[in-house]
Amino acid sequence: MVADCTTLWNDCLEIIKSTVGDENYNTWFRPIVPLRVEGDVLTIQVPSQFFYEWLEDNYVPTLKKAIHKVLGANGRLEYSVIVDSGNTQNPPVMVNYPNGMGGKRAGSNGSDSDYSPFTFKALNPQTVNTRLNPSYTFDNFVEGDCNRLARSAGLAVAKKPGVTSFNPLMLYGGVGVGKTHLVQAIGNEIRNSMPNKIVLYVDQNDFTTQFLNALQNHKLQDFQNFYLQVDLLILDDVQFLAGREKTQEMFFHIFNQLHQSGKQIIMTSDCPPRDLKGFQERLLSRFKWGLTADLQEPDFETKLAIIHRKMQADGIDIPTEVAEYLAYSVDTNLRDMEGVMNSLIFHATLLKKEIDLDLAKEVLKNIIKEIQSDVSVDYIQKTVAEYFKVDLDSMKGKVKKREIVIPRQVAMYFCKRYTQLTLALIGENFGGRDHSTVIHALESVEDMMKTDSNFKSSVEELGKKLKMRMN
Ligand code: ADP
Ligand code: MG
Secondary structure, eight states: OOOOOOHHHHHHHHHHHHHHHHIIIIIIIOOOOEEETTTTTTEEESSSHHHHHHHHHHHHHHHHHHHHHHHOOTTTTEEEEEOOTSSSSSSOOOOEEESSSSSOOOTTTOOTOOOOOOOOOOTTTTTTTOOOTOOOOSSTOOOOTTTTTHHHHHHHHHHHTTSSSSSSEEEEEEEEESSSHHHHHHHHHHHHHHHHHOEEEEEHHHHHHHHHHHHTTTTTHHHHHHHTTOSEEEOGGGGGGTHHHHHHHHHHHHHHHOOOOOOOOEEESOOGGGGGOOOOHHHHHTTTEEEEEOOOOOHHHHHHHHHHHHHHTEEEEEEHHHHHHHHHHHOOOOHHHHHHHHHHHHHHHOOOOOOOHHHHHHHHHOOOOOGGGOOOOOHHHHHHHHHOOOHHHHHHHHHHHHHHHHHHHHHHHHHHHHSOOHHHHHHTTTTTOHHHHHHHHHHHHHHHHHHHHHHHHHHHHHHHHHHHHOO
């Protein structure tokens, strides 16, 4: 009997997993779907051209090894790339492997050294105002699960602007997830490594204002000429172009020209292109030509790393306990975190105060009011134990039974949310556990809330009860 493609691919995956490690495996191999096997050829479907190129650039030996082991020495792999149907520039490619490495890459039109045809007012790459902030770099952009794909794509673009098929690169995500930081890092990287490239960062506001000025002063030609000389155009927060017909039209024109001549375009938005409202369809379809990648809210570890890196950059030692306190307490977004850290740095450097929990709390109190409360740990413990009908002392103690552990974790969760206690102190109140147990508890509760809607409503109900007491 001939094995089906899923079985064969699963065998390959086993081998691949043991070579590349979990993280890479999850990012680059899990999303692959085996399509069919015909003779010695296994066809797999990859989600995008970017994926295909990434696999090719990084995992050829790994894939080769797996395929040869599973299919024999004549085994071959073919990719089928999912491509947006509106993308006439990047038609679906079928690539054979390992006969010749990858073949022609759609999208690499090799014309990135061509210069746009305008001779007058030529921009000088050295003096043009790029509007880049040099403090945003890849070095100080912390990598985490929340941003891995976007960061990889950004790095790839920074290495070969306009040449890869991730053009445009569209990054999206909520407030403070690092979109601006990342796109600026790409710009800075290109500016440093390719000083002859003209890099321009504009937020939608700059773009709209310049456009309206040009329109009023009959300088539209100049406006266009300016933009068409750019090698890398970064347009931040493109969602604000919604409903601006004329601005969109101009951007559409510039986009087409730049794209055709192999110039790189990067955009950010607060939602995926398909959810953008008030945009011309033809513009939206172009947004999807290249690669769209999202950035998500950072998890606890990533937040911690961001805090440490920022403080280190300012030459400040922040005790782990304080960093953890911030990572948990500032749960709105990273921009608020930035505010809190700046304020801490201000206190530490100018007022020469030592950064400790008290200072952190004081600073937080001024910035984020809702964290304050007067609910006591006792009250939380009592309420939670009653709610789940478990014995209070067992819940505060060491019993390891599941029916006790979960209420205990929930109680810890509320202590974190509604009191100003540190993780260590919360642990103290539950039979002398250490802060890592508390962190684990908080994460478990959050995970369970995501997967179990009954549990989630219980926690929310409890939250309301506790809040009533606070007001
Ligand atoms: P967005 O543009 O998505 O709203 P920003 O790029 O302005 O977010 O990020 C907000 C703040 O958080 C900035 O100070 C930025 O440097 C910081 N930040 C966000 N993500 C990271 C990260 N992965 N590593 C380091 N700093 C980050
Ligand atoms: Mg931004």
